[in-house]
Amino acid sequence: MTKKTQTPAVQKGNTDPNTLQLHKDPAQTDAAQIAAMALGSVAANAMTARSFAKGTFGTLDVTECVMTLKQRVDTTHGGDLKHAETTLTAQAATLDAIFNEMARRAALNMGEYLDATERYMRLALKAQGQCRATLETLAAIKNPPIVFARQANIAHGPQQINNEAISGTTTTRARKTRTRQNELLEEPQHGSTQLDDRTTPASARGHTAVEAVEPIHRTTKRRRESSGGA
Structure with missing residues (x-):
């Protein structure tokens, strides 16, 4: 058994x-x-x-x-984040369905019931905006944006040093200003081709045909005799 x-x-x-x-x-x-x-x-x-x-x-x-x-x-x-991506994708599809339905109803009332057409169209555009925002959020989760941050080093006291991530504009302006000043100082009319103050500047070229002027011997000025007698 x-x-x-x-x-x-x-x-x-x-x-x-x-x-x-x-x-x-x-x-x-x-x-x-x-x-x-x-x-x-x-x-x-x-x-x-x-x-x-x-x-x-x-x-x-x-x-x-x-x-x-x-x-x-x-x-x-x-x-x-798979569940979050799934939720956003499904909600975007639902919002798109709402948009199409509201737009269809707005089209049916077009030309006869303008008030109902306007209300349905507003609901359709709201659903379309929410669908777009949902898809943007999904895209941000899939591809996070790159953030350029600025760093500020604050010392003890009134000093502050700003380290910018992109400082090409300021540097270029300062470099161009200094270059322009150097070009003005290095022109031949100043008599020197170097800006370095540690070197001896070259003497300026003068007129070789002109000689030094001899000292001038001025005549002795005679004193004017007094008109009165001794």
Whole structure:
């Protein structure tokens, strides 16, 4: 006589989907663990998402919602942004569908109901703008922009040194100014071809045909005799 293999019964916990089950942490009291869960971001956002998803998916288990969102958060902390890219791509597609539907309804009311046409067109353009912003965010995640930062070294006192990443304009202007001054000082009319003050400048070339002037011997001025007698 053979015995039939019996499948062990699966132990089920709390079957109430509206009750959040917590794993006991020995390092914390029950009150502290509940407060940390209530004030945390994961549980609160899981509750909100569960409420909005009820109309489409029915009543979801609150514990499973919290655990699923916690896993996604841990994945993001680890540097994996696949879920964020998936969400943005799906939302961009949804926003594009909203744009097309609102634009279609605006076209149907065109020429007869201008008020309804304007309202539908505004909704269509809002959906189009949100779709564009979503795609821009997705592109920024895939290809982060390069940021050029400026460094400021502030010393003790009123001194401040600014190290700019791109300083070609200021340097070029200063270099051109100094070059222009050097060219003016190095012209032949100044009598020297070098700006270095440590060297002896060359003497200026004069007129060789002109000789030195001889000293002038002026005549002795005679004193005027007094008109009176001695």
